[in-house]
């Protein structure tokens with residue numbers, strides 16, 4: 704069974720570099736697909752309050768024979784609770800749905816366009832970490848001004864920023880800011896939400912290694928030191944997506960994939976106008 708290498712975060716904690724995402728997975732599906740993922744070797748699960756499947760994820764965790772301390776559970780604060788008190792209340796509700804005492808990583812899901820709320824929400828996450836109720840805290844879909852503002856307000860740097868990132872949308876400027884501040888980059892939509900798995904250039908690279916385009920893409924994320932959380936509800940693709948630790952891309956492969964970057968390649972919402 705593949706084991707995922709640990710990735711060190713700026714607060715000293717570690718998390719698996721590859722995990723399992725469950726957006727657009729129902730509670731019922733999550734209760735079985737998370738079990739399939741844990742059996743396949745995944746130890747990190749990425750959910751969110753808005754996914755409406757924390758109960759299913761919690762059920763799968765409770766049913767798993769893998770001890771809780773070997774699992775890394777991430778959930779996220781949704782936009783309607785982006786305030787200090789709202790975040791504390793929403794966190795309690797997420798814990799209850801997940802049937803957990805702590806989560807390993809809690810993220811602010813979107814900064815929002817109003818500029819209101821996310822700094823106070825960040826203060827609440829700092830409080831939750833101080834209280835030991837969450838091990839690490841981070842953000843999602845933040846741009847450099849949002850990141851700078853929460854760092855200036857609290858002195859606490861998020862461990863990671865979970866952002867849309869895949870070969871067709873590589874976010875190089877944002878990654879430079881992350882590197883300057885020791886913020887890890889976590890890729891959501893790592894397969895372009897499925898839009899990249901039929902790409903002929905990626906298929907050609909995969910043929911050299913006996914790997915699928917999806918595996919080539921996931922290897923590209925790992926070789927770039929991104930944390931990555933592909934989603935699938937298909938048991939064989941769940942296994943395929945973690946079977947990526949027995950090969951590495953060469954410099955030519957990396958160049959070919961780097962050239963796929965497209966400033967218009969976004970498949971999800973733009974944080975400048977959403978949330």
Ligand SMILES: NC(=O)c1ccc[n+]([C@@H]2O[C@H](COP(=O)([O-])OP(=O)(O)OC[C@H]3O[C@@H](n4cnc5c(N)ncnc54)[C@H](OP(=O)(O)O)[C@@H]3O)[C@@H](O)[C@H]2O)c1
Pocket residue numbers: 723724725726727749750812843844865866890891892893894895896897898900917918932933934935936937940943944971
């Ligand atoms: N922070 C945020 O704002 C945010 C936004 C979006 C997503 N996320 C997180 O990131 C995770 C991953 O992103 P995502 O779900 O949007 O997209 P993704 O992982 O890039 O792609 C998922 C899609 O690709 C298909 N797929 C998966 N593995 C495949 C394979 N090996 N071959 C062919 N098709 C494959 C899946 O279909 P099947 O299920 O049928 O296999 C699904 O349609 C989410 O689940 C969520 O946890 C976060």
